[in-house]
Amino acid sequence: MSTPNRALDPSLSETVERTLQEYLDALGDHDATNIHRLVMDEVEKPMLDVMMKYTHGNQSRAAQCMGINRATLRTKLKRHNLL
16 A cells, blocks of 8 residues: 655644743743653654554554664653553
């Protein structure tokens, strides 16, 4: 089965931008720390979950779809308690 080779809908980046701005606004006078890790964790876990469901738990296929190697996938799955 062929899949479209197109960029993600721009609304995803717009959603991330809007949500991050709202988060920073809510911080007020508090310092923002570990923002990169916070955003990566929030995006990565659901992406991994969806990809593992999409590939019916096939780690090799999920890694290939994501453009990462299987060892990296396993590390990420463990980090997010999905393994």
